[in-house]
Amino acid sequence: MGIDRSGYSQAVKAKIVYAGSNNTSYEQAEADLINLAELKVGDKQIRRVCKEIGDERRAERDAEVAAYQAMPLAERKAVPAGVTAPKLAVVGVDGGRLQIIDRSAKTSDAVIEETAPADKPPAAEDGEEREDNGRHWREDKIGLLMTMSSEVSAVDPCPEIPETFVNPLRILKLARELKKRVPAKEEAAKAPPDLEAEQQAYTENATKWEPPEVLEKRLVATRRPWESFGPMVAAAAWLWGFFGAERRAFLGDGADNNWTLWRNHFSSFVPILDFIHALSYVFAAATTGRPFAEGWKIYVRWITWVWQGRVADVLVELEARQSELGLPTEDEPAGSPRRIVAQALGYLRNNSERMKYAEYRQQGLPITTSYVESAVKQFNYRVKGTEKFWDEEGAEEMLQLRADYLSHNQPLAEFWKRRESRESGQNRYRKAA
Amino acid sequence: MAFAKTVESTVADLDTYIEGVAKNIADRLWGAKGPAWGTKLTELEEIAVAVRESLSKKMLEQAAKRQAATSDERPEEFRDCPQCGGVTRTGEPEPRIVTTRGGEIEWQEPKEHCPRCRRAFFPSVQRIGD
Numbered sequence: 001m002g003i004d005r006s007g008y009s010q011a012v013k014a015k016i017v018y019a020g021s022n023n024t025s026y027e028q029a030e031a032d033l034i035n036l037a038e039l040k041v042g043d044k045q046i047r048r049v050c051k052e053i054g055d056e057r058r059a060e061r062d063a064e065v066a067a068y069q070a071m072p073l074a075e076r077k078a079v080p081a082g083v084t085a086p087k088l089a090v091v092g093v094d095g096g097r098l099q100i101i102d103r104s105a106k107t108s109d110a111v112i113e114e115t116a117p118a119d120k121p122p123a124a125e126d127g128e129e130r131e132d133n134g135r136h137w138r139e140d141k142i143g144l145l146m147t148m149s150s151e152v153s154a155v156d157p158c159p160e161i162p163e164t165f166v167n168p169l170r171i172l173k174l175a176r177e178l179k180k181r182v183p184a185k186e187e188a189a190k191a192p193p194d195l196e197a198e199q200q201a202y203t204e205n206a207t208k209w210e211p212p213e214v215l216e217k218r219l220v221a222t223r224r225p226w227e228s229f230g231p232m233v234a235a236a237a238w239l240w241g242f243f244g245a246e247r248r249a250f251l252g253d254g255a256d257n258n259w260t261l262w263r264n265h266f267s268s269f270v271p272i273l274d275f276i277h278a279l280s281y282v283f284a285a286a287t288t289g290r291p292f293a294e295g296w297k298i299y300v301r302w303i304t305w306v307w308q309g310r311v312a313d314v315l316v317e318l319e320a321r322q323s324e325l326g327l328p329t330e331d332e333p334a335g336s337p338r339r340i341v342a343q344a345l346g347y348l349r350n351n352s353e354r355m356k357y358a359e360y361r362q363q364g365l366p367i368t369t370s371y372v373e374s375a376v377k378q379f380n381y382r383v384k385g386t387e388k389f390w391d392e393e394g395a396e397e398m399l400q401l402r403a404d405y406l407s408h409n410q411p412l413a414e415f416w417k418r419r420e421s422r423e424s425g426q427n428r429y430r431k432a433a
Numbered sequence: 434m435a436f437a438k439t440v441e442s443t444v445a446d447l448d449t450y451i452e453g454v455a456k457n458i459a460d461r462l463w464g465a466k467g468p469a470w471g472t473k474l475t476e477l478e479e480i481a482v483a484v485r486e487s488l489s490k491k492m493l494e495q496a497a498k499r500q501a502a503t504s505d506e507r508p509e510e511f512r513d514c515p516q517c518g519g520v521t522r523t524g525e526p527e528p529r530i531v532t533t534r535g536g537e538i539e540w541q542e543p544k545e546h547c548p549r550c551r552r553a554f555f556p557s558v559q560r561i562g563d
Contacts, residue, residue, distance in 0.1 A: 001497070001500075003531060007530060007531055007532055008531065008532050008533075009531055009532065009533040009534065011533070011534050012532050012533055012534060015534075038482075039532070041532075
């Protein structure tokens with residue numbers, strides 16, 4: 001009958017995993033199962049089932065990555081047999097945030113997430129405050145693979161910067177949002193921008209430019225280090241025939257890890273720095289140490305140049321501004337004009353080769369990471385919260401399940417069939433820790 | 434989906450019979466004149482869903498019990514140890530409870546024991562794709 005030794009049929013198990021992975025907590029999953037599926041399953045049991053299935057899916061993923069890495073390089077850059085390479089393949093990477101707690105010394109139960117009233121963080125077992133000092137927050141890595149549809153134009157279809165990027169109210173709001181974010185080094189953990197509003201901004205422009213349309217997406221997610229994350233994204237891209245696509249692009253913000261991953265695994269993809277991140281640096285540098293009206297005019301000039309791919313022109317003026325202000329000293333305060341201009345200079349210099357926005361639009365490529373940031377938000381919905389604490393294993397398992405559910409090809413549908421077929425009728429034993 | 438189509442056609446084949454069963458149950462529950470005036474649809478729905486669950490449960494239990502009863506007749510591939518492929522010894526059936534979409538079902542599940550692997554297994558599972 002293809003059933004395992006648990007007390008659930010495969011179909012019921014699939015419902016439990018769906019509820020456990022797509023709700024904000026296991027408690028909510030329990031409520032959904034009883035109300036929507038008339039299934040009475042306790043939150044702890046849901047957690048156990050999610051853990052079991054998440055672990056199986058993680059093992060499958062790791063096996064795919066190992067098989068990919070074992071292939072000769074030429075094969076890794078080719079299209080697998082039976083797969084049709086997409087016309088436009090886009091890969092984006094970014095990071096989210098979740099809280100990891102190491103309880104290995106205290107309990108053998110591998111999990112995980114707890115929920116508590118939102119206004120009252122749970123008391124730590126060791127009596128220490130968990131959340132306030134933020135010491136449990138860690139980064140998860142999200143990889144988004146998209147097939148997209150767009151036209152290649154003879155020239156830049158939208159040389160004029162959209163109104164929204166030179167609208168003081170919107171930019172001030174955006175700047176405030178960016179200011180609230182974590183420091184630039186941790187920019188992967190920022191809040192996502194409004195994807196729909198951004199898409200609308202492009203189409204509102206007098207010169208119409210349609211950003212590429214997402215056809216299908218697949219996701220990869222892990223808590224493992226960037227060195228392990230790279231092969232995971234590359235293996236997923238290979239399986240989808242991305243290395244044989246006519247047009248290939250790689251999106252990221254300015255974080256070094258993104259571009260190391262690009263260099264190691266996606267160097268044949270056009271590297272594109274997120275336009276919004278560039279904008280935030282340009283805005284800060286243009287307006288710092290000046291009256292707003294004066295700074296705004298400079299911002300408009302600079303961001304227009306950035307939009308048109310004329311980063312060198314911005315660098316010339318930024319360098320002049322730095323000379324005018326002087327170089328920051330070692331103990332320069334973070335918000336000082338000298339430091340802000342120096343940061344913008346560094347950012348634009350480091351990324352100038354990834355800021356040829358006019359060329360990207362002409363090629364029909366995306367220029368923002370909003371797609372990836374939107375995906376990060378969908379992961380955060382499940383794993384991020386001041387009341388949510390995971391251990392490493394549990395986080396990895398849940399991230400894998402989230403990635404599966406958010407992927408358009410729904411890999412779990414095939415997984416359940418495989419699982420049913422390979423049931424041996426014996427008890428499964430968990431691997432030793 | 435091929436699977437869904439098969440299910441659909443299976444049910445279509447039984448449709449006339451199911452209609453008869455439904456009439457019979459309706460007769461027993463509400464008589465020829467149907468439910469009393471003032472009966473809420475929610476109440477009717479509640480009963481219908483409970484009957485559906487009970488029917489599903491009984492059907493699944495029948496399926497499991499009938500298969501278990503033919504344990505001696507099972508094909509060769511369901512006799513060997515799924516781990517080592519060796520010959521197994523038949524043990525005492527064990528009670529089994531599984532939560533399904535049709536409710537909780539119970540039956541006595543045949544059990545085999547592999548002396549070589551020192552593990553029990555339950556042949557009421559498939560080994561397709563091994």
